[in-house]
Amino acid sequence: MTIPRNAGRALGDETAFIAALKVGDEAAYEELVRTRGGRMLAVARRFLRSEDDARDAVQDAFLNAFRAIDRFEGNAQLSTWLHRIVVNAALLKLRTRRRRPEQAIEELLPGFLENGHLAEPASEWEKPPEDRVSRAEIRELVLSKVHELPEGHRNVLLLRDVEEYDTEETAGALDVSRGAVKTRLHRARMALRKLLEPHLKRSTG
Structure with missing residues (x-):
């Protein structure tokens, strides 16, 4: 199942786009990363001041999203679902890094x-x-x-x-x-x- 290049942006047809993701369509995956990656990186940067950490969190978020896409039931918009995943990835990155001394x-x-x-x-x-x-x-x-x-x-x-x-x-x-x-x-x-x-x-x- 192949989707048009603009399908990720034409979210009126989001159901077909999600269906393509669920069957492992490579073009759909590429479109997801291309159209949603920038916004997800902006979210990660708000939590992580290190650019490398923010990019790692986005990469982890996409991997988690691809693994969990079969369980996505459409109760929320895809963008909302991805937002939650990248926030969780950023918080996990914060928990696992070495803590720096902080002002009380x-x-x-x-x-x-x-x-x-x-x-x-x-x-x-x-x-x-x-x-x-x-x-x-x-x-x-x-x-x-x-x-x-x-x-x-x-x-x-x-x-x-x-x-x-x-x-x-x-x-x-x-x-x-x-x-x-x-x-x-x-x-x-x-x-x-x-x-x-x-x-x-x-x-x-």
């Missing part, structure tokens, strides 16, 4: 007074002028600061706020409790805001 989340959080209020009121963030900084630069800045968070908090933030996992899905992916997800997410958001504050706060001068 407590050191990144803003200070609080005894009454529970912030020691330093949060500044308003200005919208950067388009001619001064691009959205791509803002995304890169945010992602770089996300990667300054401890891994456990960083992964929760990425899964919940970027990959749009719900609390239950995040807990399952990271093998932690729902309560841990909620606590880590709250602290990660606070720490990230503090890290971004010097770059994005509105000038008072």
Whole structure:
């Protein structure tokens, strides 16, 4: 069974494309890698700062997808299914690599007074002028600061706020409790805001 070169993009006919994958059609496999590989690599890069690690995770994800394609029942879109697989591959890569020393989340959080209020009121963030900084630069800045968070908090933030996992899905992916997800997410958001504050706060001068 051979599919047209554009079948991977013509996802209105996704059923035929998946059928081709399930019978081991080589052209379908090539089309899947060609049309989905870039997006999967972007996902892996959000979790893995090493380009080699990110590419390895994508390769592992495709291998896992090819092995499991027979069990794909179409309850979700193929792109959603692949997204979950590459996220899992990236998380597995993180678990198996040597851990680096990390700054404790407590050191990144803003200070609080005894009454529970912030020691330093949060500044308003200005919208950067388009001619001064691009959205791509803002995304890169945010992602770089996300990667300054401890891994456990960083992964929760990425899964919940970027990959749009719900609390239950995040807990399952990271093998932690729902309560841990909620606590880590709250602290990660606070720490990230503090890290971004010097770059994005509105000038008072």
